[in-house]
Amino acid sequence: xxxxxxxxxxxxxxxxxxxxxxxxxxxxxxxxxxxxxxxxxxxxxxxxxxxxxxxxxxxxxxxxxxxxxxxxxxxxxxxxxxxxxxxxxxxxxxxxxxxxxxxxxxxxxxxxxxxxxxxxxxxxxxxxxxxxxxxxxxxxxxxxxxxxxxxxxxxxxxxxxxxxxxxxxxxxxxxxxxxxxxxxxxxxxxxxxxxxxxxxxxxxxxxxxxxxxxxxxxxxxxxxxxxxxxxxxxxxxxxxxxxxxxxxx
Amino acid sequence: xxxxxxxxxxxxxxxxxxxxxxxxxxxxxxxxxxxxxxxxxxxxxxxxxxxxxxxxxxxxxxxxxxxxxxxxxxxxxxxxxxxxxxxxxxxxxxxxxxxxxxxxxxxxxxxxxxxxxxxxxxxxxxxxxxxxxxxxxxxxxxxxxxxxxxxxxxxxxxxxxxxxxxxxxxxxxxxxxxxxxxxxxxxxxxxxxx
Ligand SMILES: [Zn+2]
Numbered sequence: 001x002x003x004x005x006x007x008x009x010x011x012x013x014x015x016x017x018x019x020x021x022x023x024x025x026x027x028x029x030x031x032x033x034x035x036x037x038x039x040x041x042x043x044x045x046x047x048x049x050x051x052x053x054x055x056x057x058x059x060x061x062x063x064x065x066x067x068x069x070x071x072x073x074x075x076x077x078x079x080x081x082x083x084x085x086x087x088x089x090x091x092x093x094x095x096x097x098x099x100x101x102x103x104x105x106x107x108x109x110x111x112x113x114x115x116x117x118x119x120x121x122x123x124x125x126x127x128x129x130x131x132x133x134x135x136x137x138x139x140x141x142x143x144x145x146x147x148x149x150x151x152x153x154x155x156x157x158x159x160x161x162x163x164x165x166x167x168x169x170x171x172x173x174x175x176x177x178x179x180x181x182x183x184x185x186x187x188x189x190x191x192x193x194x195x196x197x198x199x200x201x202x203x204x205x206x207x208x209x210x211x212x213x214x215x216x217x218x219x220x221x222x223x224x225x226x227x228x229x230x231x232x233x234x235x236x237x238x239x240x241x242x243x244x245x246x247x248x249x
Numbered sequence: 250x251x252x253x254x255x256x257x258x259x260x261x262x263x264x265x266x267x268x269x270x271x272x273x274x275x276x277x278x279x280x281x282x283x284x285x286x287x288x289x290x291x292x293x294x295x296x297x298x299x300x301x302x303x304x305x306x307x308x309x310x311x312x313x314x315x316x317x318x319x320x321x322x323x324x325x326x327x328x329x330x331x332x333x334x335x336x337x338x339x340x341x342x343x344x345x346x347x348x349x350x351x352x353x354x355x356x357x358x359x360x361x362x363x364x365x366x367x368x369x370x371x372x373x374x375x376x377x378x379x380x381x382x383x384x385x386x387x388x389x390x391x392x393x394x395x396x397x398x399x400x401x402x403x404x405x406x407x408x409x410x411x412x413x414x415x416x417x418x419x420x421x422x423x424x425x426x427x428x429x430x431x432x433x434x435x436x437x438x439x440x441x442x443x
Contacts, residue, residue, distance in 0.1 A: 006422060009422040009425050010421075015402060044428045044429040044432060045397075047378050048428075049284060049326040050375045050378050051378045051382065052287045054279065055283040055286050057278050057282045061282070061300065065301050068304075069301070069308050070267065
């Protein structure tokens with residue numbers, strides 16, 4: 001009981017998940033203390049809105065508001081609808097992906113574009129996008145695994161995410177990195193897949209001026225790995241790591 | 250129009266009566282404007298956008314307000330805040346500073362209070378809320394501002410303050426209770442004629 005009463009404030013400011021909200025509503029029916037407090041705290045929350053300085057409203061505002069409501073109403077409603085439609089963004093990505101990047105899979109390309117645009121997409125968003133792409137792709141694509149990469153030593157502020165995508169019989173690894181220290185000369189970052197103490201190279205990359213980088217790697221058939229490690233290598237063609245490890249799962 | 254109550258005006262808006270909307274504008278624009286300009290930190294362009302959206306919402310979602318559910322003015326401020334925070338958060342999102350999944354702010358319909366009298370002058374209420382806020386601890390004040398005026402979620406605030414979410418949650422509970430207690434005895438008894 002005690003514990004549930006603590007959710008009263010969260011209920012009022014609407015920060016409960018749907019499930020917790022339902023549970024609290026059930027609790028509210030039974031708990032006299034919460035019933036009693038609900039109203040007064042609700043009022044308190046609303047009272048906060050009175051903490052404003054009265055401000056003169058510009059004369060011209062009224063006609064701007066009324067024009068907006070009555071003249072642009074229909075047009076804007078249409079626009080809003082478009083904006084609220086999450087598919088349109090995905091569809092745009094999809095069409096770009098199809099046009100320019102036919103050799104790699106549409107889904108992988110879409111992720112690359114999303115990362116390039118600089119949007120922050122967590123794996124949930126990504127799953128969502130992939131799901132939307134499924135209808136259009138010949139083979140459904142699935143995110144099999146998501147990894148998060150943490151920077152270390154001089155790249156301690158670097159972060160990254162890796163996604164393992166299954167598309168038909170193909171498996172692709174997509175890695176997006178941020179805040180990577182800029183490389184000098186021939187230096188490259190190299191991705192290693194670790195299994196049973198063995199390392200296999202999964203490609204190299206050089207981050208852009210902002211320290212962001214992307215790499216996609218098609219895994220050999222039936223291949224699996226346990227961990228991902230990224231090193232800074234003095235030159236691009238190493239088959240075993242020479243340089244220092246900077247990121248890992 | 251001037252003699253009509255808010256409820257009567259809403260009724261007329263349902264029937265697509267434009268002068269009723271204009272009357273509501275005249276009655277409440279100052280409040281909405283003052284509120285929005287605070288939340289946008291003085292950005293008049295954004296404030297205009299918010300006011301436009303609020304009245305568009307009034308005009309298009311006509312049946313959302315139900316007089317039995319409480320004060321019209323509270324409802325109006327709730328949608329103003331929702332629209333403002335949506336706008337602020339959308340910008341934060343594009344700037345990449347807020348990286349969390351943002352939950353849609355839902356309206357607090359059905360929980361509106363009838364006790365807070367609309368007739369209580371706003372200045373009096375303002376003084377009271379400011380006084381009540383002053384009695385909060387520094388972290389409590391900061392929390393209320395981030396939450397109410399800056400539109401941060403509790404988990405974002407926990408991150409900003411580098412405190413566990415649980416700490417922030419109980420801080421909120423304490424802060425709201427303290428604010429409420431500071432109000433007690435001040436509201437309810439004060440009733441001014443209009
Ligand atoms: Zn309770």
